[in-house]
Amino acid sequence: MRVPLTSRPVLLFVVAALVTWALAWALLGAETQLEVLALFCVTVAVAVVAAKMKLDAPVAAAASSHPRALGIACVVGVLALAVVFHEDHFPLLLLCSVLLYITACLGLNIQFGYVGIVNFAGAAFFGIGSYTAAMLAGHTGLPHVLVLLLGGAMASLISCVLLLPVLRTRGHYAALVTIAFATLFRSFLEVNDALGGPQGMRIPALNLFGWDLGADHEWGELFISFYDNYVLFALALAVLAFVLVRRLERSWMGVAMDAVRTDEISAKVYGISIARQKIVAFMFGNLLVGIAGATYGMMTGYVAPNNFTFADSLILVSMLLLGGLGNPWGIVPAAALILILPEKLQFIQEYRFLLYGVVIILILLFRSQGLLPRGIRRYFPNREAARG
Amino acid sequence: MSLDIFSQYLINCLMLGMIYAMVAVGFTLFFGVLDIIQFSHGDVLMVGGFTALVTYAGAQALGVANPWLQLALMVLIATALTAGLGVLVARYLVLPLKNAPPLNTLLITLMMGMVLREGVRLAYPNGSNPQPFPRLLPGGVWSVGGFEARIDSTILLLVGLALITGLHLLITRSKLGLAIRAVAQDGETARIMGINFNWIVLLTFGIGSGMAALGGVMNGLYYTEINFGVGLLLGVIGFAAAILGGLGNLYGAILGGFLFAALQTVGAVVLPMLSQHIPSSYKDVFAFAVVIALIAWRPTGLIAEKSTERA
Amino acid sequence: MAEDALLVASGLTMRFGGLVALDALDLEVRSREVLGLIGPNGSGKTTFFNVVTGLYNASDGSIAFEGGDITNLSPQEIYRLGITRTFQRSRLSLSLSVFDNVWAGNFRNLDQGLIHNLFRRKTLRAEYERAVEQVRALLATFDAHLADRLFQPAAALAMIDRRRVEICRALISEPRLLLLDEPSAGMTHDETAELMDDIMQVREKLAPFSIVIIEHEMNVIQRITQRCVVLNYGEKIAEGTYAEITANPDVQVAYLGQE
Numbered sequence: 027m028r029v030p031l032t033s034r035p036v037l038l039f040v041v042a043a044l045v046t047w048a049l050a051w052a053l054l055g056a057e058t059q060l061e062v063l064a065l066f067c068v069t070v071a072v073a074v075v076a077a078k079m080k081l082d083a084p085v086a087a088a089a090s091s092h093p094r095a096l097g098i099a100c101v102v103g104v105l106a107l108a109v110v111f112h113e114d115h116f117p118l119l120l121l122c123s124v125l126l127y128i129t130a131c132l133g134l135n136i137q138f139g140y141v142g143i144v145n146f147a148g149a150a151f152f153g154i155g156s157y158t159a160a161m162l163a164g165h166t167g168l169p170h171v172l173v174l175l176l177g178g179a180m181a182s183l184i185s186c187v188l189l190l191p192v193l194r195t196r197g198h199y200a201a202l203v204t205i206a207f208a209t210l211f212r213s214f215l216e217v218n219d220a221l222g223g224p225q226g227m228r229i230p231a232l233n234l235f236g237w238d239l240g241a242d243h244e245w246g247e248l249f250i251s252f253y254d255n256y257v258l259f260a261l262a263l264a265v266l267a268f269v270l271v272r273r274l275e276r277s278w279m280g281v282a283m284d285a286v287r288t289d290e291i292s293a294k295v296y297g298i299s300i301a302r303q304k305i306v307a308f309m310f311g312n313l314l315v316g317i318a319g320a321t322y323g324m325m326t327g328y329v330a331p332n333n334f335t336f337a338d339s340l341i342l343v344s345m346l347l348l349g350g351l352g353n354p355w356g357i358v359p360a361a362a363l364i365l366i367l368p369e370k371l372q373f374i375q376e377y378r379f380l381l382y383g384v385v386i387i388l389i390l391l392f393r394s395q396g397l398l399p400r401g402i403r404r405y406f407p408n409r410e411a412a413r414g
Numbered sequence: 415m416s417l418d419i420f421s422q423y424l425i426n427c428l429m430l431g432m433i434y435a436m437v438a439v440g441f442t443l444f445f446g447v448l449d450i451i452q453f454s455h456g457d458v459l460m461v462g463g464f465t466a467l468v469t470y471a472g473a474q475a476l477g478v479a480n481p482w483l484q485l486a487l488m489v490l491i492a493t494a495l496t497a498g499l500g501v502l503v504a505r506y507l508v509l510p511l512k513n514a515p516p517l518n519t520l521l522i523t524l525m526m527g528m529v530l531r532e533g534v535r536l537a538y539p540n541g542s543n544p545q546p547f548p549r550l551l552p553g554g555v556w557s558v559g560g561f562e563a564r565i566d567s568t569i570l571l572l573v574g575l576a577l578i579t580g581l582h583l584l585i586t587r588s589k590l591g592l593a594i595r596a597v598a599q600d601g602e603t604a605r606i607m608g609i610n611f612n613w614i615v616l617l618t619f620g621i622g623s624g625m626a627a628l629g630g631v632m633n634g635l636y637y638t639e640i641n642f643g644v645g646l647l648l649g650v651i652g653f654a655a656a657i658l659g660g661l662g663n664l665y666g667a668i669l670g671g672f673l674f675a676a677l678q679t680v681g682a683v684v685l686p687m688l689s690q691h692i693p694s695s696y697k698d699v700f701a702f703a704v705v706i707a708l709i710a711w712r713p714t715g716l717i718a719e720k721s722t723e724r725a
Numbered sequence: 726m727a728e729d730a731l732l733v734a735s736g737l738t739m740r741f742g743g744l745v746a747l748d749a750l751d752l753e754v755r756s757r758e759v760l761g762l763i764g765p766n767g768s769g770k771t772t773f774f775n776v777v778t779g780l781y782n783a784s785d786g787s788i789a790f791e792g793g794d795i796t797n798l799s800p801q802e803i804y805r806l807g808i809t810r811t812f813q814r815s816r817l818s819l820s821l822s823v824f825d826n827v828w829a830g831n832f833r834n835l836d837q838g839l840i841h842n843l844f845r846r847k848t849l850r851a852e853y854e855r856a857v858e859q860v861r862a863l864l865a866t867f868d869a870h871l872a873d874r875l876f877q878p879a880a881a882l883a884m885i886d887r888r889r890v891e892i893c894r895a896l897i898s899e900p901r902l903l904l905l906d907e908p909s910a911g912m913t914h915d916e917t918a919e920l921m922d923d924i925m926q927v928r929e930k931l932a933p934f935s936i937v938i939i940e941h942e943m944n945v946i947q948r949i950t951q952r953c954v955v956l957n958y959g960e961k962i963a964e965g966t967y968a969e970i971t972a973n974p975d976v977q978v979a980y981l982g983q984e
Contacts, residue, residue, distance in 0.1 A: 144517060146524075191710035198451050199713060201520055202657050203706055209650050210702035217695040270843060277842035277849060278828075278835045281821075285829045288818035295778050296894070297804035297832040306839065336646065340524060347521065380532035383525040390522045391510060402822045402876055405853050 035088035042085045043099045045072060051107060053366060054117040062370045093407040100358065101265060108257045118253030120369055122325055124362050125260035126318045131345050131357045132267045133314030136274065138343070139352035139400070141307035142287030143192060144201055147208035148342035151181040151312045153334030154211075155319025157221060160229040160329050170233050174320045181316025182309045189308055193301050196290075208336045215331035226330025229323050232259070240327070256325045263321065267314050271354050274310075276405045283307060284403075337379055344386045350396030359397060421561045427679040428672075429567060429636055432574035435671030436629035437652025438659065439581060440622035442667035445656070446598035447618045450508060450519040454527035455626060456649020458503070462496035462627025463547070463640045464534055470548055481550040488550075492631055493624045500623020501616050508619075509612065527649060535642040544641040547634035570632050577628060578668060581621070585664060594618055598662065654705045660715025669717065677701035729756040731935050732777070732808075732902055736786035739772050739959070746772040748959040749786065754902065759936045761946040761967070764956035765979065770939045771813060772959070774904050778810050779803045791901070805833045807901035811891050813910055813939075819880035823871070823890055826879050827860045830894035863893050866930065867923045885916045892924060899931055905938040909945060917942060921949055955979070 049069055056062045076082055089096045104121065111117040130152055137143045145151070155177035162173045191203045216224050231240020231252075239255035274280055285293040286303045294300060323329045345364055349356025368378035389396065437459060444452045466488040473484045507526055511519050535541040551566035585591040596604040597614045605611045633648070634640045655674050659666020681700030685692045692700075708716070732754040739747040746769045754760050762770050775781045777788060779800035787796040790806055798806075809830065817826050835852075836842070842849065857875065865872040867889040874882070879890060888908060895903055905924075909917035928934065940946050946953060947967045955963040955970055957979040963970045970976050 144521075188706070191706055191713070194710060194713040197516055198445075198520065198661065199657055199709060199715075201451070201517070202653055203709055205650055206654055206702045206705050209647070210699050210706075213698040213702075214696075217693065217699070273843050273846065278832070279837060279839070279842040281825050281829050282832065282837060284821055284825065285818060288820065289816050291780065292812070292816045292818070293829070294800040295780070295804060295810060296830050296898075297801045298829070299801055302837070310839075336650075337528065340528060343521070344525075377532070377536065379528055380536065383529035383532065386525045387507065387522055387529070390514075390518050390525070391507070394514065394518060400820075402878060403825055404876070406850055 035084040036092070038081055038085050039088035039092075039095065042076075042081075043103070047103045047106065050103065050362070051110060053370065054107065054111065054120060055114075056370055059371055059373065062367075090407065096355070097265075097268070101261065104257065104261050108254050108261075112250045112254055115251050115253055118251050118257055119325075120366055122253060122256045122260045123322070124365050125257070125264045126322045126325075127342070127345065127361045127365060128357050129260070129264045129267045129318040130315045131342060131349075131361060132264075132271045132354055133311035133318070134342055135346055135352065135354060135357065136271060136283075136307045136311040136314075138346055140275065140280065140283035140287060141303050143304060143308060144204070144343065145308075145311070146201060146204040146336070146339050146343065147188075147211065148315060149334045149336070149338035150208045150211040151185060151315040152319035152322070152338075152342075153215070153329070153331075154181040154184055155316035155321075156229070156323030156329040156333075157215070158316070159320035159323045160227050161221075163230050163324065164227070169235075170324070171235075174232075174317055174324075177320025177323075178313040178315075178317035181319065182313040185308050185312040189305060192308065193304055205336070208339050212331055212335055215334070222330070224331060226328060226332075229327055229329060231327060232256070232321065232324040234259070239325075253325075256321075260321060260325075263317065267318075268354055271314075275354075276403060279303075279306070280403065341382060344382050346396075347386055347389055348396055350398040350400055352400035353396070353398050356396055356398035356400075417559070418562045421563055423679055423683055425563050425567050425571070427675050428571055429574075429675075430678065431672035431675035432571060432578070433629050433633050433636075433648070433671075434651050434655050434674050435578060435668040436574065436625055436632075437648050438655035438667035438671045439578070439664060440626050441652055441656035442659070442662055442664060443585075443594070443618050443622045444508075445661040447594060447601070447615050448508065448512070448519075450516055451523065451653065452500075452503065452508060452619070452622075453520055453523040453649060453653065454503060454530055454645075455523075455622070456647070456652055457527040457530040457645035458496055458500055458623050459626035459630040459633070459648055460640070460642065460645030461499060461530055461534065461630070462492045462623075463630030463634045463644070464538060464545075464642075465495050465627070466492040466631045466634060467545060467547060467640060481548075484548075485550045489628065489631055492627045496627030496630070497620040497624035500619040500626070503623075504616050504619035509615065527646065531642055531645060538642070541642055544639045547638050547640050549635070549638055551635060567636065570636055574632060577625065581625060582664060584621075590617070654702070658705060658708060658716055660717040663715070663717050666715060666717040670715075673716075674701060674705070677704050730754070731756045731791060733789045734773075734777070734786065735789075737773070737776060737783055737788060738785035739769070739776055739781060740784045746959050747776065747783075750956075750959065750961055752954055752961065754935050754937055755952075757933045757935055758952060759938065759950045761950035761953035762937055762939045762956065763941075763946060763953060763970075764962075768956040769959040770956055771906055773956075774810055774906055774937075774939070777803070777904065778808060804898075807898075807934075808904065809895040809898060809900040809902075810904035811888075811895050811906055811908060813906045815884075815887050815891060815911075817879045817887055817891055817894075820878060822876045823864070823879055823882070824857065824860055824875045826890050827863070827893045827897050828856055831856075831897045833898050860893070860897065863897060863927070864889070866927050867893065867920075884911055885920065888912065888920060889923070892920070896927060896931070899934075901934050903934055903936045905936060905940075907939050907941065909940060909942045914942075914944075917945060918948075921945055925949065 049065065052065050053062065056065060107121055108118065130148065134145055134148050137145050158177040158180040159173050162168050162176060163170060188203055188207055192200050195203065215221055221227065231238065233239065237255070239259060240252050242252045243250040282298045283303050285296070285298055286300055290300055341364060345357060345360045348364065349360030364382065368374045374381060437456060440455045441451065444450060469488045469491045470484055473487050478484055478487065503523070503526060507522050508519055511522060538545070551569055554565045555562050556565055556568070585594060593609050593614050596607065596609055597611060601611055633644065651674055655670030656667045658673060659668070659670035678697045678701045681697030682694040685696065685700060686694050730753050734750055734752040737747050737750040737752070738745070750773065762773065764770055772781065776783050779798055779802070782797045787794060789795065790808065795803055795806065861872045861875060864875070868886070871886055871889060879887060882890065892908070908920060912920070938950065950967060953965065953967055953970045954961055955976050962979055963973045963976045
């Protein structure tokens, strides 16, 4: 049923969106650790009060009866953050990183969440995107749109090499293939001089059809950080990836992939090609990871092996698990929390891997469905909501 | 290649193989009893090495100066504590997830590995950098003809062989081993026959982790340094070795360990001789690439397979 | 060989190492018949299903379906020819909805192309709306109540409803041959009877298809089968109507005599 626009749930949804935005704004802008801690307490308090007053269910109901509202709210929220922080490089850099990691995680979600292959080399494929972009943008005159696409294509292509063993194996054997590849890739980068060895290499800034994303804008008094360019681009990329992944899930292919994950024998007996689903999921997923990696490299202007370690791959997997495996919406808060908190809490920074480890262990033990568990597939929720 | 260089490579290869095999048997034992991967096993080994290091410092502080006594203390305490750690991991992380998807166990132990790694790095003074490991074995070299080897390496090698043989005998000949094999064969039936399933699982984790601690001490003695990150690579290699040999197969794991070491040695020695474009630093890249190829060729390992994971 | 043979297995043999699970089995399923496949535990009944559906490759012998050779085709190809099955132990995807579970049985009629699924959303929506009606109608023949639970997770269903959903998954693609592996397992007598009536009712509505049913409940076999085949140690020891096979002394020794 469609909830009228002025109803209580809708008002609640708007309030919830505003509060969330305000928290995100305060977190990104916080300058001292005390502020962050205070914010953390406020967030917990808000969550507890909302739960006590049983406000969470109507908000969720409003969000699901206006399926597009959540997406629009997020886009508007990010744009508003880009406006508010237009002078500050650092919060914008964080925002971009979150958006690009969301894009990469959406790719991994197809593999892990839908078809059920865990990719323990996510950071390696992210790195393949970055390194491809570095080589192509640094040494050729290819238009940068192509450079990004080729970065993704390269990750997708190299994942093809891994496919044969992944297709022929299951469970732990398949996990070893990606773990071995992650280790191999890192080791390869360290020793390969053509790719800059342990020091890595520089990448020119992204330039799309004459739009130099690496340039600040100054109009009189008004200064706009170049990261705002990247926020716009990364946002567009994340939205595109989100829509594609959602469409994939809400289609026959989504059913086929879920069938493969939950029971390969039944899937086979009902005519679903296991190999095909896995190939599509692996290549499509790594395409997204690679494009995100290429963009990330061009934004930071620099690639080095240290950014693509096995631990980084584990962090990508952690984001999926924390958010709720298979639910693309879960990735959004998970990526934001995992990336922003350690940057803002310097004393956490040093302990961040330790904390991630503990948090994921607790999640696996006590809430294996994550923050936002995946629900039942709804194919055309907009349509259904409208029809009632 | 002259004989003395050859002997160096050979001893080094055997030494690596031994350490890998000691890790791999743990993986394969745990898989045997529970059909799971305990991925923090490599980091458990690292904790074993660091425990030995702390014990050494303690012994020094207490005025124990005899290197053999020091070594005995290190081995005893490291093995005991690390076995305890393995039991705790099994009791609080692995067993509670027994009915969850097997992947969750892999993930939770992967994360546990990260926690152990980071824990040691942060808790040990200056833990981010490699720590010197004492030389406690007699130095010097023995030689037969042109074949030379360090005495300490030889001792380590012999001790390692003895340990692996001992473990093998324990599993194949003893009553305890029989119970472990019964649980590995069919946990449900073993339970009905009056074997205490959980107790055997915990014991297996204790034995495997104790073995890893010994591997950690040997690793430290051999390289005379230890690093908080050593467990990750050793874990990945041990896992790879166990899978190459066929999970659940003790011989396979040992063979897989030596095979991986041989691949690394080939990568470090033979490839650079074949082409000057391939420096010896590509040894890991080469070894892992071959591992991936071998898995593509024999998806369930080179020797045997446990039917549960058949493709 | 009868004129109206739908599936013909000749000399079908399946060995697992030293164990012979099917021993030169000759078996024929005729068009529109309900064939009971019975025999003691371990006599090779489920193995026969697994070989027919392509999960195992036969060690020897051949299988023909509608005159064409299907020996050692992949499970996917065999399904596309119109053979579906259920499993002895429920194999539903419990986290997915009832609709998804049933519809996952219809992939021979679905376009799995990337372009179609990602970019032709209008066409897909029309397909989806038809699909919902189709699944709802099929479920309703089993249980009107079940049709209202289309978008609940399969995990929320009771055992009998899960069985029904599983059978609907096998029926949604309108197969030519349905293989039922012990549909009564885990259910009461009454529930089984109800389920069988429902299957027969659906069979009237759709283009009549053949059924092979593995079952230990003899009253089920008696009620719905036209013919029975009895297996023991992978060999066919008797064939005929229920009355005939129950009168057969070999069968009594091998099977009924044990009860």
